Amino acid sequence: MSKLFERVALLGLGLIGSSLSHVIRQKGLAANITGYARSEATRKRALEIGLVDRVFTSAAEAVTEADLVILCSPVGTYGALAQDIGPALMEGAIVTDVGSVKAAVVRDAGPHLPASVHFIPGHPIAGTEQSGPDSGFAELFANRWCILTPLPGSNPEALAKLIAFWKACGSNVEIMTPEHHDLVLAITSHLPHLIAYNIVSTAADLEEVTDSEVIKFSAGGFRDFTRIAASDPTMWRDVFLNNKDAVLEMLGRFSEDLSALQRAIRWGDGEMLFNLFTRSRQIRRSIIAAGQDTAAPDFGRGPPKG
Amino acid sequence: MSKLFERVALLGLGLIGSSLSHVIRQKGLAANITGYARSEATRKRALEIGLVDRVFTSAAEAVTEADLVILCSPVGTYGALAQDIGPALMEGAIVTDVGSVKAAVVRDAGPHLPASVHFIPGHPIAGTEQSGPDSGFAELFANRWCILTPLPGSNPEALAKLIAFWKACGSNVEIMTPEHHDLVLAITSHLPHLIAYNIVSTAADLEEVTDSEVIKFSAGGFRDFTRIAASDPTMWRDVFLNNKDAVLEMLGRFSEDLSALQRAIRWGDGEMLFNLFTRSRQIRRSIIAAGQDTAAPDFGRGPPKG
Numbered sequence: 213m214s215k216l217f218e219r220v221a222l223l224g225l226g227l228i229g230s231s232l233s234h235v236i237r238q239k240g241l242a243a244n245i246t247g248y249a250r251s252e253a254t255r256k257r258a259l260e261i262g263l264v265d266r267v268f269t270s271a272a273e274a275v276t277e278a279d280l281v282i283l284c285s286p287v288g289t290y291g292a293l294a295q296d297i298g299p300a301l302m303e304g305a306i307v308t309d310v311g312s313v314k315a316a317v318v319r320d321a322g323p324h325l326p327a328s329v330h331f332i333p334g335h336p337i338a339g340t341e342q343s344g345p346d347s348g349f350a351e352l353f354a355n356r357w358c359i360l361t362p363l364p365g366s367n368p369e370a371l372a373k374l375i376a377f378w379k380a381c382g383s384n385v386e387i388m389t390p391e392h393h394d395l396v397l398a399i400t401s402h403l404p405h406l407i408a409y410n411i412v413s414t415a416a417d418l419e420e421v422t423d424s425e426v427i428k429f430s431a432g433g434f435r436d437f438t439r440i441a442a443s444d445p446t447m448w449r450d451v452f453l454n455n456k457d458a459v460l461e462m463l464g465r466f467s468e469d470l471s472a473l474q475r476a477i478r479w480g481d482g483e484m485l486f487n488l489f490t491r492s493r494q495i496r497r498s499i500i501a502a503g504q505d506t507a508a509p510d511f512g513r514g515p516p517k518g
Numbered sequence: 519m520s521k522l523f524e525r526v527a528l529l530g531l532g533l534i535g536s537s538l539s540h541v542i543r544q545k546g547l548a549a550n551i552t553g554y555a556r557s558e559a560t561r562k563r564a565l566e567i568g569l570v571d572r573v574f575t576s577a578a579e580a581v582t583e584a585d586l587v588i589l590c591s592p593v594g595t596y597g598a599l600a601q602d603i604g605p606a607l608m609e610g611a612i613v614t615d616v617g618s619v620k621a622a623v624v625r626d627a628g629p630h631l632p633a634s635v636h637f638i639p640g641h642p643i644a645g646t647e648q649s650g651p652d653s654g655f656a657e658l659f660a661n662r663w664c665i666l667t668p669l670p671g672s673n674p675e676a677l678a679k680l681i682a683f684w685k686a687c688g689s690n691v692e693i694m695t696p697e698h699h700d701l702v703l704a705i706t707s708h709l710p711h712l713i714a715y716n717i718v719s720t721a722a723d724l725e726e727v728t729d730s731e732v733i734k735f736s737a738g739g740f741r742d743f744t745r746i747a748a749s750d751p752t753m754w755r756d757v758f759l760n761n762k763d764a765v766l767e768m769l770g771r772f773s774e775d776l777s778a779l780q781r782a783i784r785w786g787d788g789e790m791l792f793n794l795f796t797r798s799r800q801i802r803r804s805i806i807a808a809g810q811d812t813a814a815p816d817f818g819r820g821p822p823k824g
Contacts, residue, residue, distance in 0.1 A: 288788075312738075337735045340815035341802070347815070357734050386734070396731050399721050401738025407713055408739070410779055412798040414772045415705050425702050427804045428663050428692070429643045432618075432707025433714070433746050435811045440739050442802035445795035452783050452791055463780055466720045467773070473716055474769055477758050482594075485758055489751035492718040496647070496748035498733045505741045509646035509653070511817035 216377055217242040221278035223271050223293055224285030225249045225258045226444070227339060228310045230348025232282060233263040235381045238350045248274035249345075250285070257345045272300035280377070283309035287317060288450035294321035303328040306370050310336055312397060312447070314361045314390035316454035322363075330370035333390060334360045335397070336383060343444040354382035355503050361390040398458035402451055403466060406459065408441040409448070522683050523548040527584035529577050529599055530591030531555045531564045532750070533645060534616045536654025538588060539569040541687045544656045554580035555651075556591070563651045578606035586683070589615035589627070594756035597626035609634040612676050616642055618703060618753070620667045620696035622760035628669075636676035639696060640666045641703070642689060649750040660688035661809050667696040704764035708757055709772060712765065714747040715754070 220242040222229045229247070236242050247264030248271040249255045255267045268274040275281045275297045283290055290309065301307065307329050311317050317333045325331045338356040340347065358378040362371050375385045388396070415426045415434065426434065452459060476484040500507045526548040528535040535553070542548050553570030554577040555561045561573045574580040581587045581603045589596055596615065607613065613635050617623050623639045631637045644662040646653065664684040668677050681691045694702070721732045721740065732740065758765060782790040806813045 337738045339738075342815045356737055359735070392726075396727050396735055397738060399724060399727055400732055400735040400740040403720075404717065404739035404743055406779060407717060407776070408742075409795050409798050410776050411710065411713060411772060412801050413794055414709075414768070414775045416797065416801060417775075418705060418771070420698075421702050421705055423801070423804070426706055427801070427808050427810065429665070429702055429706040430805050430810050431662055432643045432645075432703060433710035434706040435805050436714075436742055436746055437710055438798070438802040438805055438811070439817060440742055441795075441798035443795075445792050445799075448795050449788050449791045453786055453788050456783055456786070459783060460780065462720070463776070463783075465724070466717060467776065469720045469723075470713070470716050470769070470773065473712060474766065477762055477765060477769075480759055480762070482755050482759050485755045486751050488719055489715055489747075489749075489754050491722065492715050492744070492747035493751075495718055495722060495729070495733070496744040498729070499736050499741050499744055502733050504733065504736050505744070506819045509648045511745060511819050513812045513817050 215240055215243060216373065216380065217280040219244050219246060219278040220280045220282065221246045221248070221275045222264065223248045223274060223281065223283050223297070225254050225263055225345045226284065226343050227347045227352075228336065229282070229284035230258070230263050230345045231350065231352040232284065232348075232381070234348055234350035235353060239380050241377065241380055242280070246274045246278060254345050261345065263345060263348075271296045275300050275302075275305070277302055279305050281305055281307045283307075283311065283321070286444075286447045286450040287311035287313055287454050288446075290317055291320035291324070294324035298324045298326055301326060301329045304330070306330045306332060306374055308332050308334045308374060310334060312401065312451045313455040314393040318361075318363065318390050330367045332360055332362050332366055332371055332374050334358060334374065334378070335393065336378070337401070338383075339443075341439050341442040343447075351382070353378070356383055357386055358383040359386050359388060359393050361388060361393050394455050394458045395461075398455060398462045402455055402459050403462045405440050405443060405448055406452065406463065407466070408437040411437050412441040521546055521549060522679065522686065523586040525550050525552060525584045526586045526588065527552045527554070527581045528570065529554045529580060529587065529589050529603070531560050531569055531651045532590065532649050533653045533658075534642065535588075535590035536564070536569050536651045537656065537658035538590065538654075538687070540654055540656035541659060545686050547683060547686055548586070552580045552584060560651050567651065569651060569654075577602045581606050581608075581611070583608055585611050587611055587613045589613075589617065592750075592753045592756040593617035593619055593623060593760050594752075596623055597630070600627035600630035604630045604632055607632060607635045611635045612680055613637045614640045614680060616640060618707065618757045619761040620699040624667075624669065624696050636673045638666055638668050638672055638677055638680050640664060640680065640684070641699065642684070643707070644689075645749075647745050647748040649753075657688070659684070662689050663692055664689040665692050665694060665699050667694060667699050700761050700764045701767075704761060704768045708761055708765050709768045711746050711749060711754055712758065712769065713772070714743040717743050718747040
């Protein structure tokens, strides 16, 4: 793969920022990488492990002369970041992000970015429950989808270049509006995280069942939820604060459906339960067929270690 | 490991029954294994792949001369099965089961079993989303917990022998009452499955988001839920019909907690969200430390395949 950009600025060096650095280096997508992180420890570590060629204490300095700027911090920081970098951006630069919500990014960052840059919000649907500069790896985006939400009037050449970038990272690219993105992600990502956080919290608060019992017997299913409930709290707080309407809509539907299941259990309606449980299998098969999960039993965790 | 039993009868040859067969063979825990399955196809397959030495169309025949009888079919079948095998059981035989509920098993199977056998209900907290005679493997129980719920007056020698059996299968053994078991599993297994089935159903019913979008973008978290929602529908129908009170209790608490989260989102209470999301990480760490899940990011699924 040939070089697509002279200088990529990564604003935020956690899981996504560090993974981007690895894949940019591996595929030779940029001549050099500059970085910004709020914490001293992250900046130091990013230099140590070679994530960036130069690291800055100010985002504005990091974006100087960058032809691709990627916001990789929690979405709650985007407004202030955009305000900060706005005057320092190079004319013709592409500015994008990796945030899990899109309408709020357009609302918060958009007004601070000059008309001379190409602002194209984006969201790679990829991640793990880990965070921080050491958690990244080059394959994170391989065969995952990246959603781009260009604005009306986005420059087609800039869009094509950003698509080429994500494809070079191994991703498939889908285009949609910010509003539709937020609805799709509310069900495929935000609600699952909310429910996972919630059941872990419910379990921790029980009086009749000890935490030790919850932990020992978690292989019955509970442990699956704890993985995504171990995701970064700041990032997820910002997601829920910034995709309120879509999350509340999906949550309302989920709760209605759960009430119907609750009623079926209370009244012993085995047929309703059986029918609902049966159709779920097909969706898992489709996800595996689409290459979005492993077919190995138990996610391929393998035999447990003693 | 030396032989513990002369003849083990496996009533049901799905994931658990076939895994038991593999570990019994591997560790030499019994001289021979007889089997019973309701379906002709399962019986045929069980013989083909050597799960059993002999297979029968009647459970009563399968248990003849067995000194260990293990009920491995969905818990809704246990009453009729116990009625069937009651008169055919050998004096002094140990009768146990692997059902995910315990009080209902005591209620349904207990009355049909003669006083001359040792009835000790049990539940290995192990499984995958797969089912059927080909899904088993010898390591399924390794480093997992098996809960036994002996009844008042259970014979201590029979209990010791059953504990030795499960330890030989690689499990740790915990003793508790059937009622406490049902409460613990309601939160660590039954509620997680119910919620997973429910969110998959909610997602499938959306008008604004297509099934294809749900599948493509499932790596955002949703796919984690589809694994346990692909579990055997008959087994899970029977679990919910037979642990109604404990499941409704846990579901009530879950829904209350979810309403509080919903309210925090609606009112933009970021501090509440952040605090709740933060404490979940500790529980995941404890589960990993207890050897009940892998520490590898993404359950160690590894880079996706194209």
